[in-house]
Amino acid sequence: MTSVISLLWPEGEAKQDPTPEAAVFHDLHLQEIFAAVCLPVPDFALVDWYHAFPGKSTVIRHRQAILRDLLQPSIRSAWTSFTQRMQTLRRQLEQAQKLYHDRQRQRVFLDAIGNYQTVFSSLVDALTAAKPRSTALCTVLEGLIHELQAPQRQEMHDTARALRQELDALRYDLQISGSHVSLWRECLQRNVDEEIVHTFSRFLAAPSGEENAREEQEIGQMDVDPVQARVLDAIAELFPELFARLAVFYQRWAQPDPQAAIDAVPALRMARYPFVFVPLLHWERELQFYLAFLDFLSPLEAAGLPSCVPELCEEEKRTHAESAYDLALAARLRQEQQENPVLNDIDLHGSERILLVSGPNQGGKTTYARCFGQLHYLAGIGLPVPAQQAQLFVCDAIYTHFERREDAESERSKLEADLLRLRHDLERATPRSIFVLNELFHSTTLDDARFLSQELLKRLRHLDPLVLWVSFLDELSRSGADVVSILSMVDSEEEDKRTFRLLRKPADGLAHALSLARKFGLDYPQLLARIAHASPSS
């Protein structure tokens, strides 16, 4: 194989993307989302990838192609079960490496290598059957097949299997009398267990339940005890040739390179063993970028919350999403209250550039702003977005400015800092950028706020980015055709209202009781049908 393909960046693309300011993750609650995404898979150290924003459609398209493949259940489960089994294997290896008794360590590694081969080839089988479409995953599959069929790996596989079979099949007689242990190569025939089973089989088995608690092998104590160690050595004495071959095999395939540095990413540490195909470790980790996020979405999807791979708008400044929601809020609501958030639509097209959100407090304005930012951020790093369907503008950067009321600074220095940061961002931003502004000048006087807002509006118009602006100054929304007004509603007509309706009706003797009977399925036709249905037809 030539150069190793990446599943996050297309060929020729630098594998380093700019990291937006911390404020973006904080304001849009992306930090919360990515922390939750990474929580189940700490070994893969994914968070830096989520915090890097490529802002290029080449990268996004590369990722979306892979993402579409992973949305196929067969492809997704191929990789998910691969990773699950690899995680088990990683734990096994970690333990095996610490074993002090040489023969035991050799034996355990022999098994681990067998497991690795099985996991590897079942991945290849599952992927071959699932037929990925993206060039990236097709290339990966070709690479895997090539490696699996390589003569060296075949030889390793065959040797391991033969050794395992012979070791499993070996039998010897063991006797303990007093403090002495004897072993024989020849085995006697008598089997007392079978005699007892056979003799008492005329009595029927007692219903199980009160089984004696059997001692379980504790995972932590994998090392053999001194007597087990001596038995193992004695077995090696009985079958010297077999154990010599085991030692050679271990030397060749399992002995880690003592020079190799230990990788900072736990999931990549396996790379130091000669039996491991290293590119697969990197691919596995890169795919976790998608899979961990999809796993995070799964419970929300199960609760009926939509998500989709967005279409990209590059030429036109247009952005559109249906039934979108704040992902962080949704995850929190699901977990804490088992509720779903309200779904909203977002639309900007033609010459429109600014969504101006105003209206009463507690009406979901900030949530709407976060949702807008999250949609563009997630789309920009090639992930699915929290909406039923979406066409999203490909931005080169996202700038957020949220009012921070908790700051203990003086009003003046705070406003100064805010404006400085605004200017800095306006200088860096391009017409392809996105601004999310939330209650910017809340703490100034009304006149000052009005003045600053008008000034900011001018500058924004000059720069021409896409803007979502939450402001109590609804007059801003009337300042031009490029501004679209969004109003938050409280107690609107569509919202669920409980109805305790009272209707005056003439009293009707039988109607009440009979309708009650009907409700319980006890009127003549229902009851007759029910029993007839339940009875075996004669």
Next chain:
Amino acid sequence: MLPHLLDPEKSLAAFPASVQEQHLVEDLGLAPLFTAMAEDDDERREIVERVILRWRCRDAATVRYRQEALTDLSAQPERAEAIFAIAQNSLDLPGQSHQFLLFSKSPSRRLRANTALMQELLRQLQALRDLGSATFHSDALRKLFSRLQQEIDESFLQAAQEALAALQLDEGVRSTAGADATGRCVPEALHGGIGNQGWLGKLWRTQHEDAGFSIADRDETGQTALGKLREQLLTQTAQVLDDAVARVLQFFRLLRDELHFYLAAITLQQKLRQQGLSCCLPEVQEGGGLLNATGLYSPLLPLRGESSVSNDIAARHTPLIIITGANRGGKSTLLRAIGISQLWAESGLYSFAKTVRTGLCQGIFSHFQQEEDAKLQHGKFAEELQRMQDIAAELRTGSLILFNESFAATNEQEGSEIARQITLALRDAGVRVIFVTHLYSFAKNLFNKEGENILFLRASAEPEAQRFQLLPGAPQASSFAREIYQEIF
């Protein structure tokens, strides 16, 4: 090998209790009957409840199978007690000796304890086998003893003794073993102890080992590990012997439990006989309507020391009985007497009557008006309907349901209409129904429009002598409540 005293093909098992069966116990007042049968023996009482409520006979042949076994055992109560005693003694053995060893985690301790226990169980099995003789006539008991003679024969006893002898492990233990994926020794087949193997043991002791090692006496860690390995060699065998003991005990447990049922039935019968009351073996058929009975009484009254009233009923070809008439006129007592008689007949026991001929039902259910509950007054009618809905989910063609003043928690007009629809739906679905009611419109309506093939019984408010005797008769408008009211005030 199973006792099969209750069913020629099945053995008594645990069955989950149902809500409906609890209603039946309360509505028919079965608790005092169970107490009279089991006296203070909780275990016996549980068995009696289990069989009567959950394991009645599935066909008429099984009824006869149990009836014959019951006749056999009640003819020779001392033999029945002797069989029971052997079963009970065997079950008590593990408790008497080495209980702490039997539940030990250590395989070698369990082996030692179980070897002794099994020796004793073998003696009990022999004793039971030797009890058998030609004095039994029923299928159930004759087959039990012929099975014992076949299975507990000399070759079985010898094989068992040989296996137990191989478990004398004091001099050392030998086993075939392999190695697992963690390099540990895994025992596979125990050859037994070195002692008690006769010439084999000598051979084992002198055979030159291919490899070996000794653990020094002062090496404590080594000695502990060696002990552990020895226990490992015995683990599987200990489980196998645990299982063998459990199998034998399970046989004795089933034997004891199934005998509990018959002994309890004999106790109740003796109590009623002492009061001069008759019990009869009912003639049980499959299918048909309700029952024909003469001299049918409720055993609840005599057990309380009250005199019982007996009734005759002819409804073998009738699937529906409507009982109306005077309050405190014996309607509920008769309803309960029929229900109890049916339960006992289907369980393979005596009925409380001079003669009974009846069919097997697909489940017996009761829907009785609940005691007044001040808290629930508001939703009482809905509660009744809810309970009926729960029963309906379990009703099948051929079921029997007993109604006592049901659907009366609303006004007469509504209650009657609902009772009518439910009753007719049940009848038309092939469910057998007995309905005690003072809903006059309901009873009258059935009498006028559906009268054929319904038995109407009426409690009279006649003078003492005939009180509680129910006779066929059309529903009457008044329910005599006024008289009782005047009696009391």
